[in-house]
Amino acid sequence: MPAVLILSSYVAVSRVGGGAQALALARLGVEPILIPTVLFGRHPGWGPPGGAPVEAAVMQAMLEAVEAQGRFRELAAVITGHFSTPEQVAVAARALDAVRAANPDAGLVVDPVMGDEGKGLYVSPAVADALVAQLLPRADLIAPNAWELERLSGCKVTDPASAAFAARIVRKPTLVSSVVDGGQLGVVYADAAGAVAALHPRSDSAPNGTGDLLTALFTAGLALDLEPNAALLCAASGVAEAVAAAGGLDELPLQAFPSVLGVSQTVRVELIGG
Template identity: 30%
Template sequence: MTAPSTETPLVLSIQSHVAFGHVGNDAAMLPLQLLGIQPVAVHTVQFSNHTGYGEFKGQVFTPAHIADVLDGLRARGVLARCTAVLSGYLGDAGVGEAILAAVQEIRAARPGLHYLCDPVMGDVGRGLFVRPGIPEFLRRRALAQASIITPNHYEFELLHGAPLASVPEAIAAARSLLGAAPGTGPSLVVVTSLRTPDLPADRLATLAVTADAAWLVKTPYVDLQPLPNGMGDVFSAVLLGHLLRGKPTPDAVAGAVSSLYALVSRTSPGQRDLPLVACQAQIAAPVDRFSAEAV
């Protein structure tokens, strides 16, 4: 009898990095580790802090820098061992191309590779906050290569090209983005912070859509002003971790929503970051669990 593999799954996480705060890789690494996943972090920027604190210092790394780091990982055989790729905020469309090149390279050896692309572009109230060219890159290039996308409501409407009036309309819009095979579009669309007119005003919803099923997870609306940064980064990391650990899609989505709600609801008013370290137990085993309802 062959012993089960004890090798820890590796996730190539190509995102921003801040010395202080929890966004990008600094929001994704701890959740992945707590779920038994080893992140291989490649930083697209290095800033002193995230923009929620106002002034920041640091640099946006060039596509050549990203390619150089990936080349070093390739030489160590690390890229070939990665079972998933995670990406979020892009400082430059050229960095996006370097990410897609890595995805295509790994997928050639691992056809079942998960590529979770969080298409960070903006949010309700803040509007668009990425550089010109990023939305077009995400729509025209990244969407086709992703196996999972996790836009918020605002970003999903940008990808869809029109406002959404109802949950059934959102489901139809999500299915229009799905691909028939790897490299043609995602097989799973997860829309966070969904607030269509047909949903209760005191609830926040997350919608998960595949070709033949859809689920809705609803939580109480937590009215924090301002909202802490990095919520989408944490959600995407936890969702990917659950999927890599073999959870069915509705359970993985419900688990990620439950963990994020636990962290948001424990965030002090005015705090700009989620309490990842202080409340780390809520990441793998949240006290309040919400279920995914088929719609």
């Protein structure tokens, strides 16, 4: 069974962040190893979340124990997500280096969680700067939403073609979520070989956590030896089906998480020219 190390949030009653990613990976037969960056009771969007950020020293000690157990050399991938402090980001950077040294084949996936359309920056500027300076250079793949990719590239992301162009600016293989194309919503995967969009009809509303789920499903696909374009189709399909299964709820229920990587008839894939 492949294993994936997750450095991100744990939220008790909301299917978001690293906790949701761990559930999604486990359902797909990928072992999750979660190092939480925060311990919250609920999503902050609902009000005071309870709990608190995890001290960077605690994260470091947990990672050292995982490494001492010999697990770094067994990892298929690492996913980094939400961080509350620059010190946490520094811990994550050291962990990526340690994983790379133990297993050069492990994929390093950085979701630069910084903000979103209509909300703006929702981490401190110091955390956003640390993500860019310390984690992006180490990444094999970055997984921003469209707003975050705009911030990273300095380019507007208004459709799949502009998302692909912005991805070329950051010079990293990129999985971009929340890309609008008329009445369609989708995901763009771009690397040196080209760019592909996976599009599906826009829903009137989407629960929290769909971006986290997308990153987990795409990473799981790679860990299970799918090619990136196939992993894209399966990940976008899983998210589309999860949103449909949620039935308008504000949170993704566990039963919405796919237990296999499949293809949805509602998702279409197209190559992006240029």
